[in-house]
Amino acid sequence: MAATCNDSEMLRCHSERVALRCLIVDDSDHFKEAARLLLEADGIAVVGTAATFAEALRRFHELRPDLVLVDVDLGEESGFDLVMRLWEEAEGRRPRIILISTYDEQDYAELIATSPAVAFLSKPHLSGRAIDDILRKANA
């Protein structure tokens, strides 16, 4: 892993720098647990998790995370709607939001394109590096 971190805009930094604070919103406990372990191992601080729309909003205001991973599919609720809401509610410093799903990106291309989320990440491809790449692209 790269130890240098000279770009001040760079939010994500391993080891030496302050870890990226992440909130995971997903209704699958199995996934949340697996993702938390994986991301923590990759140096991302998972500061909280939420399973529902309301819980996600509450945790978001409590924790003020740098990054929110939102599952497209929250049972009866829509992850796209949640993203829109988070985007509207977070005034000033807006968080980076990444949509995640077991579905293929192509399945939701239209909805993803109109969403303020920075990117879509397929759940099987979740990793610290993948998030790193997304954020670097978004900042470029």
Added chain:
Amino acid sequence: MRARWLSSLLRMARPPLVLGVVVGVVCVTAETLLALLLVRVASTSPLGLVYLLGILLVSYMWGLPLGMATALGSALAYDLFLVPPTHQVTLFSSWSWIALLVFLVVALLVSGAAALLRSLLLEADERRCEADVSAGTARLLLRAEQLRAALPVVARRLAQDLGLPSVAIELGPAGGDRRRAALPLSDEGARFGSLVVPADLPQATLRRLRERVVPSLEAALVAARGREAVACALAASRDELARVAEEQAALRRVATLVARGVSPTEIFNAVAGEMGLIVNADHTAIERYEPDRTVVLMSSWSASSGGGPPPVGARRRLHEDGLSALVLRSGQTGRIMVDERTAGELGRWARDEENGVAIGGPILVEGRLWGVMIAFFRGVERQPEGVEERMQDFTELVVTAISNALTRDELAASRARVVAASDETRHRIERDLHDGAQQRLVSLGLQLRMAETAVPPELPELRRQLSHTAEGLALVLEDLRELSRGIHPAILSKGGLGPALKMLARRSSVPVDLRVGVRERLPERVEVAVYYIVSESLTNVAKHAHASLVDIDVHATGGRATVVIRDDGTGGADPAKGSGLIGLSDRVQALDGTIEITSPAGQGTTLTAVIPVGDR
């Protein structure tokens, strides 16, 4: 011609008696002169015959007495001038009186014969005249369309032909009075009318009328009455036949509608109108009973256009004294007089101020009293007949139409339920797969990757194996995702038709030109159907059509969703062969929609589906 001439000659009134005397004297004188001339060339005795001419003429014209006087005169002249010795009456002086006596007897006989001939001829002429009159009367009476209208004409003709001042033929009770004599006209002893003539006619004329005119007139009148009755019966049966034919035609028209399976509303309208015309009603209506003791108007019809009927679907409370309540109570045909008490019952469509007769027939569908068919007749004095029976034929058609519609609706509803249940199941399976197996597998994959990174560098084989397993797992996930997309497109529930169809277009191996004109979300069953139509069509195009472009147009307007899918491929597709398309057809029909495929060889394939959007 000859008969008429003779008749007019006979009818001439007798010339005056004085003229007869003069003619007699002249005749005798002329005959004597003629005989005196003839005596020079012939013998005396046959010359007495010359006098017979005069006797004949006078007897014929003036009757027997003057004829006899002429005969006596002739005998005297004959004796004086022709029987020798001349200029001397020889009757008592010689034997010549025998010849004179013979002459006198012959002369008297001739005068009697002449008078008799005249009376016989007169009577024969009268008879002939009466026969003419009777034939003419019979002709007039039998040709007449209406007997009563013909009677004055016949009477005038009788008066003219019989030379009477006035004649009237009256049917019914006797109409005679002091100035008029009524001769009875009867048929087998039953008096049916009178021949009315002036009372002051001579007895002979009256007798003649009674004996010779009345019988033939009776016969003609009876025949004419019979003929009129037959004609009336024929006309009535013709009218009845025409009515039956009309009714049958009306029933056939409605039955055709029923057989064509048009909507019950259309059938109700047709029945209300046709029945109204057939039973000659002023208004008709069909009402449906509701469980809460109200009725809903299903259809109505009015003979006149005045006063618009209440709208179909109007609901009113049952009026306890009303016809609909009566039919509901009895379950049978009912008839009421509509007056102030019950006017409110029908007042909505048969205006309040109208009194009349209303007849209602029950409509029984599958053993249940479904509704009532009502016919209203304006005016209480009119009691329409046979309406109940004819109403029944129409009611049966209504029942058939309702039963058909119920069956059809039930079938459609059941198909729709089957489709909806299957959609629901697929949706649930897809969700279960997504929430269960897929999430677990994803989590397992992530854990494997963690394990992979945790493997110490000195164990490269283990790391490789773990990596391999993770890749395998990713492939399994990919397959599973494909499978669940086929079971139910999650995007459809989340994003609606637009995003879902765009996803299909993106994934299609043949380029797609997609236009979606759907503003808002449609009912799920419609969205699912449209999605599968497009999905199945794209699969078919990719497999069979060898097309380079597919044009898809989906729009929802006017309560209908329309899908048109056109490719530029080889065409010639047979919808019967593609089981996918049959499944689609079932699905669309379950939604009361239509699907149509045209695929001429070499000209591509066009699929058009129209699905009613209906209520959510």
